[in-house]
Amino acid sequence: MLIDSHCHLDFPVFAQDRDAVIARAVNESVSRFVVPSTTMASFADVLELVQSSPRIFGALGLHPYFLSEHGESGLAALHQALDQHAGEIVALGECGFDARLADHDAQWQLFEAQLSMAREFSLPVIVHCVRANDEVAKRLKNARLTRGGIIHAFAGSQVQAERFLELGFVLGLGGSVTYPRARKLRGVVASLPEDGFVLETDSPDMPLQGFQGQRNEPARVAEVARSVASLRESTLEAISETTSRTVQRILQLSA
Incomplete structure (x- = not known):
């Protein structure tokens, strides 16, 4: 069994063939999907997906890329949704910081407000972190x-990886x-502890080698697993088992 710990199946690009996309993934032994929201407008779509299938688990959060769409109303809506749907979601996210984007101060304020909510509701967080690993780690501490969470699309150094692990986070590899x-x-991937990482696609984004220019899909988490297995001189079966167990532990998914 494989789990795609980060895919945006709620995005409009999947609207016409979502069932087929899920079926292709299941055919590749990807049996569970974690879908984080990005804006308050997407909360309802994520919750609808969660309610539609026992294979889909949802997270609610406000992504820094859509900063202009959030504001105070976004944070208020997030708090209300977390309160009303506590039993339906497994994490707060996708939240975080992206140094490529403008309004750094506003990004940090949004991130820290969401970390406070995660603490209040005792939820793990799914963290978007681009070119800011050290500062994000400091604020997480x-x-x-x-609870900890997942550092989505980790791309840092060995030292940065170790610091996130020490804080109770695992690294999302895509x-x-x-x-x-x-x-x-x-x-870094080759040297991580076996319980220190999970697999993801970030579908429809983050294309794999050989699939550039194509819509990414959760089925390709199997290719990510094969690459990780090769780097770690392991097997696909072992990587599937350990990463699925780690997702279940971090997000407290039912067995």
């Missing part, structure tokens, strides 16, 4: 969360690990 040019990341 200061937040004193009751399409980037399939590229031979990602030597630093692939070196």
Whole structure:
């Protein structure tokens, strides 16, 4: 069994063939999907997916990329949704910080407000972190969360990886690990503890080596698993088993 720990099946690009996309994934032994929201407008879509299938697990959060769409109303809507749907979601996310985007101060404020909610509701967090691993780790430590979470699309150094692990987080590994040019990341992957990472696609984004220019799909988490197995001199079966167990532990998914 494989779990795609981060895919956006609620996005409109999947509206016409979502059932077929899920079926292709299941055919590749990907049997569970974690779908994080990005805006308050997407909360309802994520919750609808969760209610439609026992294979789908949802997270609610406000992504830094859509900062202009959130505001105070976004945070209020998130708090209300977390309160009303506590038994239906498994994490707060996707939240975080992206150094490529503008309004850094506003991004940090949004991130820290969501970390406070995660602590209040005792939820793990799914963290978007781009070119800010050290500062994000510092703020996660200061937040004193009751649970850890997942660092989505990790692309940092060995030292940064170890710091996130010490804070109770695991690293989300996706399409980037399939590229031979990602030597630093692939070196980190080879040395991680077996319970220190999970697999993801970030569908429809983050295309894998050989699939550039195509819509990404959860079925390709199997290719990510094969790349990780090769880097770690392991087997697909072992990587599938350990990463699925880690997702279940971090997000407290039912067996």
